Amino acid sequence: xxxxxxxxxxxxxxxxxxxxxxxxxxxxxxxxxxxxxxxxxxxxxxxxxxxxxxxxxxxxxxxxxxxxxxxxxxxxxxxxxxxxxxxxxxxxxxxxxxxxxxxxxxxxxxxxxxxxxxxxxxxxxxxxxxxxxxxxxxxxxxxxxxxxxxxxxxxxxxxxxx
Amino acid sequence: xxxxxxxxxxxxxxxxxxxxxxxxxxxxxxxxxxxxxxxxxxxxxxxxxxxxxxxxxxxxxxxxxxxxxxxxxxxxxxxxxxxxxxxxxxxxxxxxxxxxxxxxxxxxxxxxxxxxxxxxxxxxxxxxxxxxxxxxxxxxxxxxxxxxxxxxxxxxxxxxxxxxxxxxxxxxxxxxxxxxxxxxxxxxxxxxxxxxx
Ligand SMILES: [Cu+2]
Numbered sequence: 466x467x468x469x470x471x472x473x474x475x476x477x478x479x480x481x482x483x484x485x486x487x488x489x490x491x492x493x494x495x496x497x498x499x500x501x502x503x504x505x506x507x508x509x510x511x512x513x514x515x516x517x518x519x520x521x522x523x524x525x526x527x528x529x530x531x532x533x534x535x536x537x538x539x540x541x542x543x544x545x546x547x548x549x550x551x552x553x554x555x556x557x558x559x560x561x562x563x564x565x566x567x568x569x570x571x572x573x574x575x576x577x578x579x580x581x582x583x584x585x586x587x588x589x590x591x592x593x594x595x596x597x598x599x600x601x602x603x604x605x606x607x608x609x610x611x612x613x614x615x616x617x618x619x620x621x622x623x624x625x626x627x
Numbered sequence: 628x629x630x631x632x633x634x635x636x637x638x639x640x641x642x643x644x645x646x647x648x649x650x651x652x653x654x655x656x657x658x659x660x661x662x663x664x665x666x667x668x669x670x671x672x673x674x675x676x677x678x679x680x681x682x683x684x685x686x687x688x689x690x691x692x693x694x695x696x697x698x699x700x701x702x703x704x705x706x707x708x709x710x711x712x713x714x715x716x717x718x719x720x721x722x723x724x725x726x727x728x729x730x731x732x733x734x735x736x737x738x739x740x741x742x743x744x745x746x747x748x749x750x751x752x753x754x755x756x757x758x759x760x761x762x763x764x765x766x767x768x769x770x771x772x773x774x775x776x777x778x779x780x781x782x783x784x785x786x787x788x789x790x791x792x793x794x795x796x797x798x799x800x801x802x803x804x805x806x807x808x809x810x811x812x813x814x815x816x817x818x819x820x821x822x823x824x
Binding site: 506507508509510511512513514515516541545547549552553554555556557558574575578580581582583615616617618 | 697698699700701702704705707708711712735739740743744746747748772776778782785787789790791792793809810
């Protein structure tokens with residue numbers, strides 16, 4: 466009886482921190498690469514595209530490169546980058562993203578992102594989906610991308626980084 | 628005697644070069660201020676409820692105008708979110724402002740698509756589209772550049788767009804007031820807009 470009460474209390478306490486839990490679970494390791502807090506914005510009902518962001522840390526003494534991305538949520542998944550030139554915004558495919566030795570690469574709004582074109586269905590806030598990252602050196606790895614609100618800036622995910 | 632002439636000469640040379648420098652600085656300064664081109668002007672577009680609208684329909688309200696396309700999942704939603712949060716921070720004053728998202732991709736951004744897009748960000752956000760010619764005219768009035776970019780091997784409707792990404796604040800009289808970077812934080816945007824209200 467006492468044991469059961471304790472268990473219920475523990476569950477209640479744990480459920481108070483759902484965000485912390487999911488973001489801690491969002492850290493994935495592949496060789497020397499740690500992938501932190503992958504997230505995407507929820508999309509509007511008729512959206513055909515989406516983008517995912519994350520931080521890649523390299524604890525190794527050699528640079529590694531993200532060379533491919535794969536997902537089942539869209540017809541096409543690719544590595545993209547947004548750049549600004551003379552006030553003109555450009556977005557396009559880039560072949561890869563380098564993660565320097567002992568350093569990191571950030572995928573964030575307005576910069577590098579994983580681009581999904583031809584969404585199979587809209588991304589719903591609170592849900593998640595698997596995304597496979599292919600590195601030149603580290604093994605191929607599948608991460609879970611958390612879907613945040615449509616206007617998310619990534620701030621919440623950043624704060625929960627470890 | 629000769630020495631005195633030398634000194635006088637030196638002073639003269641100094642005076643001339645100082646004047647020249649001053650002139651140069653002045654000219655450079657003048658050249659770096661942008662030429663007074665009017666930004667904004669009349670437009671005929673279609674709103675996200677498929678009704679026709681013109682710039683005159685918004686007189687009496689400040690406009691916050693952004694040109695973009697809904698196929699862009701990266702910066703365009705971020706810019707719209709910035710506007711939405713800034714308007715929330717402006718409280719009652721937000722009623723004086725009408726934010727407009729003008730699509731530079733009229734082929735894919737139908738009123739229906741725009742409606743689905745804008746409601747994610749702020750109740751007063753209005754999505755505008757139109758015929759390619761109508762959109763072109765509106766973009767020209769705002770000195771906005773846009774162009775299609777096709778990816779190799781992509782389907783016909785899989786292009787991306789390059790586009791100007793400024794955020795324009797227009798007065799209640801429809802005249803240009805100022806422009807913000809799409810990168811402005813919501814807090815900054817709200818504070819800057821408040822100064823003009
Ligand atoms: Cu992209």
